[in-house]
Amino acid sequence: MISERLKFIASLIPPAKTLADVGCDHGLLIIEAFEKYGLEYAVAIDNKEQPLKSAHENIKKHPFFPKVRFSLSDGLADLKEGEAEAIVIAGIGGILMTEILKKGLERHRKAKFILQANRNLFELRKFLYDARMEIASEKIIFEDGQYYEIIVSRAARKPLNYTEEDLIFGPVLRRERHPLFIRKLEEELKRYQEIGYENVREKIERIKEQLYENQNDR
Ligand SMILES: C[S@@+](CC[C@H](N)C(=O)[O-])C[C@H]1O[C@@H](n2cnc3c(N)ncnc32)[C@H](O)[C@@H]1O
The missing domain is CATH 3.40.50.150 (Vaccinia Virus protein VP39)
Structure with a gap:
């Protein structure tokens, strides 16, 4: 099927x-x-x-x-x-x-x-x-x-000018902020926070930024 x-x-x-x-x-x-x-x-x-x-x-x-x-x-x-x-x-x-x-x-x-x-x-x-x-x-x-x-x-x-954030999260996905996209990021954030190691700190910050910051730019 x-x-x-x-x-x-x-x-x-x-x-x-x-x-x-x-x-x-x-x-x-x-x-x-x-x-x-x-x-x-x-x-x-x-x-x-x-x-x-x-x-x-x-x-x-x-x-x-x-x-x-x-x-x-x-x-x-x-x-x-x-x-x-x-x-x-x-x-x-x-x-x-x-x-x-x-x-x-x-x-x-x-x-x-x-x-x-x-x-x-x-x-x-x-x-x-x-x-x-x-x-x-x-x-x-x-x-x-x-x-x-x-x-x-x-x-x-x-000419295209995608930022690094665009390439990581998707230029259209991060602009449109579909509820599933937000849910996926929230789940990823939770997973990384549970790991809690230094090497995922950057990932955590990037995801937080997508979720909670820069929203006025949109
Ligand atoms: C996991 S299946 C995905 C099937 C279908 N496209 C889907 O999304 O459900 C991957 C298929 O790609 C084929 N495949 C892998 N590398 C390929 C290549 N270089 N050229 C053509 N087919 C390839 C595999 O043989 C396999 O049938």
Whole structure:
């Protein structure tokens, strides 16, 4: 069954009608996008045989099967320029995601990237910033005891100037202050305060600042 996380990611694909799902695994995101969001074409990409086979099995049961190209390949290497208006990379770590983008971003700068990294969000945001990719929107959801942050990124049309705090917490998340974002920070703060060691002091101060200070600047 498809997770709320993947359902939410699928809802961010429109108005794009063509999609590449990098690390598609079971293929459920592609199915959701065809069924609910009028997708017209998809490339299902995975670098391992078994997951791609499972995507093939699942998608084969649907009428849109002929509109899906299955690719056993690494990251964006086999995706043709202009083949997908939206590119989703979800459910992997931020470092691996950054490696995938480093190798393949240039050819796909016109695409809308929907990125959900499980960890190392700072490294991912920093890479996007250095690559002149704007963080156009950021969403946060909570499922099965986990917070997931989703970044929608596009090539920047004007110079970007993200601060270190933006890269740590997310430029849009810290501006919009969604209740889930605040809850996540409060929980992190409590965890760090319980640890109480000197080496988390800086983290504690940074989180406090997000939560309680600088609010007049917004
Ligand atoms: C944890 S699953 C996530 C599946 C789905 N995207 C989701 O969010 O639920 C990660 C998938 O990415 C694939 N993967 C890992 N590295 C990859 C790469 N460099 N290129 C393509 N697929 C990759 C794995 O084989 C696996 O199927």
